[in-house]
Structure formats: structure tokens, C-alpha cells
Amino acid sequence: QGAVREHLGAIADVDATPVEVRLPRDLVDLDALVLPGGESTTMRTLIDAYGLREPIAALARAGTPMLGTCAGMILLAERIADGDAPVFGLVDVEVRRNGYGRQVDSFEADLDVPALGPEPLHGVFIRAPIVVEVGPRAEVLARDPAGRPAAVRQGRVVATAFHPELTGDRRLHRLLAELVAEGTGR
Numbered sequence: 001q002g003a004v005r006e007h008l009g010a011i012a013d014v015d016a017t018p019v020e021v022r023l024p025r026d027l028v029d030l031d032a033l034v035l036p037g038g039e040s041t042t043m044r045t046l047i048d049a050y051g052l053r054e055p056i057a058a059l060a061r062a063g064t065p066m067l068g069t070c071a072g073m074i075l076l077a078e079r080i081a082d083g084d085a086p087v088f089g090l091v092d093v094e095v096r097r098n099g100y101g102r103q104v105d106s107f108e109a110d111l112d113v114p115a116l117g118p119e120p121l122h123g124v125f126i127r128a129p130i131v132v133e134v135g136p137r138a139e140v141l142a143r144d145p146a147g148r149p150a151a152v153r154q155g156r157v158v159a160t161a162f163h164p165e166l167t168g169d170r171r172l173h174r175l176l177a178e179l180v181a182e183g184t185g186r
């Protein structure tokens, strides 16, 4: 689900080779993993139906860089407000699904991203999760216009409330490629 095709294009834009993951065998030999947007409740069900939970958790334990966008951020969060169990629990944040509200299902905003350079990053938020709390193990990479965290990083895992694949700005996909390069010494 989600803007998968755009993520594939963004990965190619940073000179990496995109591979679509549907089944556990598709995870073999991946250098990095993107968890796209979509509907996190459906994705949670499909992750278990297709046996992807344990192999993705194993990639995380091996230090594989990951980027989760929107619903992907929800899958990576350690805490989900209002009772949902965490899925991969890799980033020390609490998120609230659809936290930006029903009436504002969707909006765009320029975000401050000091960690990625002086240029603002254009964020497309589509029924996005709100980050309600960031714990000490996570670092804020970007904030929304109200100052709330909109992108976070914990080690080699990056999560965004917005959809970086829907703009031409490739800094987040490039960060993922850099994390791969750091890890392999390439």
C-alpha cells in the first residue's frame, strides 16, 4: 500500500537498486528497507499473514537501515496511543494515528530540517500520525510548523510522519543510502 512506486523511483534517484518486497524471500540480501505509507492496521495484518514480522525484526537486529514513512512510522514506533500494540518497536516515540485530525486529512508544509541542511524540506502529510512524545533514544530530524516532531531517527532507523517520496527532495532517501554506505564501508 501507499506510494510504493514513488519510493522505488526515489531509491533509484539516490543510485541504489529498488527491490519490491512482498514475501520473506524478497528480504534476502537487502541493504536497507523502506516501510511505505498505507493503512497501518492493514499492513500489520498483512505483515503477519505473509510471515514478514520475524524476518524484518531480524534485519533490524542486524542493523539494516530502515526508513518508515507515515504508516511506516507507525510500524516502527515503540508506542502507539490509544492501545494498539507496537509492530516493530524500533524508535523511541509515541505516535497517534490520524493525529492531525479528520478535517485536515491532508496538508503540506515546509519543515525545518537542521540535521539535513539549511533548505526547508517540503512535507506532504496524508492522514498522518502525530508524534506525541519522543524518548531519549530518538533524535528529532524535522518539525512541523507547530514545532511537533515530524521526522525522527534512532541509530540506523528513520521515521517520518510525512511522505518524502512525493516530492523531488531526496535528502531522506539519500540519508538511508548513506547509512548503508557507513555500515558496509563502501
Ligand code: GLN
Residues within 6 Å of the ligand: 002, 036, 037, 038, 039, 040, 041, 069, 070, 071, 072, 074, 097, 098, 126, 127, 128, 129
Ligand atoms: N492513517 C494511516 C494509518 O493510520 C496512515 C496514512 C498514510 O500512511 N498516509 O495507518
